[in-house]
Amino acid sequence: MNINAPRGTQDILPGSSEKWQFVERQLADLCRRYHYKEIRTPIFEHTELFQRGVGDSTDIVQKEMYTFEDRGGRSVTLRPEGTASVVRSYVQNKVYGLPNQPTKYFYMGPMFRYERPQQGRQRQFIQFGIEALGSDDPAIDAEVLSLALNSYRELGLQSLKLVLNSLGDKESREAHRQALIRHFDPYRDELCSDCQVRLDQNPLRVLDCKKDRDHPAMATAPSILEYLNDYSSDYFDKVKEYLDVMGIQYVIDPNLVRGLDYYNHTAFEIMSEAEGFGAITTLSGGGRYTGLVQEVGGPETSGIGFAMSIERLLMALEAEGIELPLDEGLDCYMIAMGEEADKVAVRLTDQLRGAGVQVDKDYLGKKMKGQFKTADRLNSRYVLVLGAEELENQVINVKEMASGEQKEISLDAIIDYMKEQLAGGE
Structure with missing residues (x-):
């Protein structure tokens, strides 16, 4: 009987593993220069953490999590993403009470999502990410964006595009939420079944739907930028100013949303524009969040972070023909x-x-x-x-x-x- 690896997983053999090791060393060194420290969290957590931290209305929680009961009858889940686990650790270990703030972490390790495997998207994948917790300064948003871009640039990638948006604060999002409901409600029956539910639970995520993205109503949907209050608009302007100071180019996309419920203010994605990279061009994404720390039992604390797939990073290197300087002798x-x-x-x-x-x-x-x-x-x-x-x-x-x-x-x-x-x- 032949036993193969489960679908959506892969063996990384010598000849390839050296590339992974090189990339991981480079990323760790970059984080050292930005003064981000490594955190290692468990591969599985209590299911409630992701239900509360990631959001019940997300595809991750509803469709993609590997959830099972342990022998004690407790529901546990293989982590589908890194942020919720990092925040849980931050709260559990009372790191918010330490004198040196903000807290700046990076992590690297396997994540698990039950979705259709395709090139660069496996059911078990290696994710690198950072989280900066405890600062409301727009300058740290710009720092995170700089680190994200340099994660690719220092490995030689050139064909990159930074896409930026603001999701606003709670007040701005609520105003935009109501506008989206008014806009899409006449087309409710024309939307997919998921979006019909999202329209009531989290209408912002209708804009992120892959099935309905060609619906005419998408093109005329109200922009979040039209509903930013003064604070949110000023915050976004400062983020852009810091990026301008650092010479970082970006494109504003008012329809950019993130797939998780906890984001507000700055949201971004980095995309590959390399020829032959593939139809799905996103390399990484992230943004600012408020409320997640309180959701898992901590004090009111904001944070910002991003995450990338190492698999997709290696795909981008291959698409641009970049040979890593490996010493294999x-x-x-x-x-x-x-x-x-x-x-x-x-x-x-x-x-x-x-x-x-x-x-x-x-x-x-x-x-x-x-x-x-x-x-x-x-x-x-x-x-x-x-x-x-x-x-x-x-x-x-x-x-x-x-x-x-x-x-x-x-x-x-x-x-x-x-x-x-x-x-x-x-």
Whole structure:
């Protein structure tokens, strides 16, 4: 019986995993420079967290969550997104009471959504995201947008578009909500069944519907920008001013909404305009939220964040033909001929590894010619050869593969010699 990976999941094998590791290191270093600290939350949470934090009217909660009862009869859910878990941790650990504010986190890890698998959208996917909690300053919105864009730019991506909107504060959203209901209500029977429900629960999400996006009423729907009160309008203007100061280009799209219920004020998406990237161009999205911290039991606190799929980031790199500078070679390959030489080689291999040298050896009993072929396939910079004659003279033959140059080095000195050689080539 053949057992394959579940639909919507994938194995990331050597040859590909190095790309993931490189990207993840780059993202972590970028967050370090912006002074965002890593947080790691559980892969599963109580289902109520996502019902309250993400929103009952969202497709995620209604259709896409992996929810089950544990052996204690408790309803738990594999996390479909990162923000709710981060906020839960922020409240549970009373981080809001610490003196250094705002709290700035980044996270990276698997998320789970039951949806139709397609290229760049798996049922288990790796998400990178950040959250900044505890500041109402529009400047931190601009900081988050800068970090989001640089997450792509520093990896070499050029064909990017930042799309920006404001969802306004509670007062502005309520005014817009009523306007949307008045606008779409005459077309209620023409909308999909989901949008008929959304029109009563959260009409803003009607604008985000993929089924009804070509309905004529979409083109004439009232814009949120027409309903921003003075505070919301001023806030949005300041965000744009900070982006202008940093030289960040953006496009205003009044129909841009986010798929989660907790957003207000700044909302944004970053899209790829690379030829051949695919029909779904969104790389990442995020925005500001107020009310989420209170919803999970904390004090009134606002936040802003964004999230991206690592899978889609790698797709964008491929679409733009960007080769990551991966070092996939091997420092040393140890060749030993004979039982006694092999024992010494095992010891030297272990000592070299302890000294920070990347080294491997043969475990298949190949002849010397076969071992040299293996070293060549592994792109090893050096080959260390130890046979009966070398063992008798207490030396080891070191061959630099690129030049073909060979030297005999004392067994007692080989560790320091290899460290020096490798350090000189960095």
